[in-house]
Amino acid sequence: MRGNAPDPATVDASSGVVKYEVLQLRGDSVRRNVNAPLEGVLLVQVLPDRQLRVQYFPGLDASRVAGFDAAAKLYER
Numbered sequence: 001m002r003g004n005a006p007d008p009a010t011v012d013a014s015s016g017v018v019k020y021e022v023l024q025l026r027g028d029s030v031r032r033n034v035n036a037p038l039e040g041v042l043l044v045q046v047l048p049d050r051q052l053r054v055q056y057f058p059g060l061d062a063s064r065v066a067g068f069d070a071a072a073k074l075y076e077r
Helices: none
Strands: 018-023 038-047 051-058 073-076
Antiparallel strands (some): 018 038
16 A cells, blocks of 8 residues: 555544555555556545445546545454
């Protein structure tokens, strides 16, 4: 993830919709991946009642993803 933030362990319902830019993994060090090619954007939202809304947008950067669409998945945790 670009910038490795926010830490998924700290994301909760008050965080709203969170965007993670997913980078190609190169080698074994996260630091070396700072300028790695972008793979896409992962959108995550913690919802009430132990639900999680998730959607992946391959090939896009965060500025091109406005929000979830009909392809979003809901998971119960």
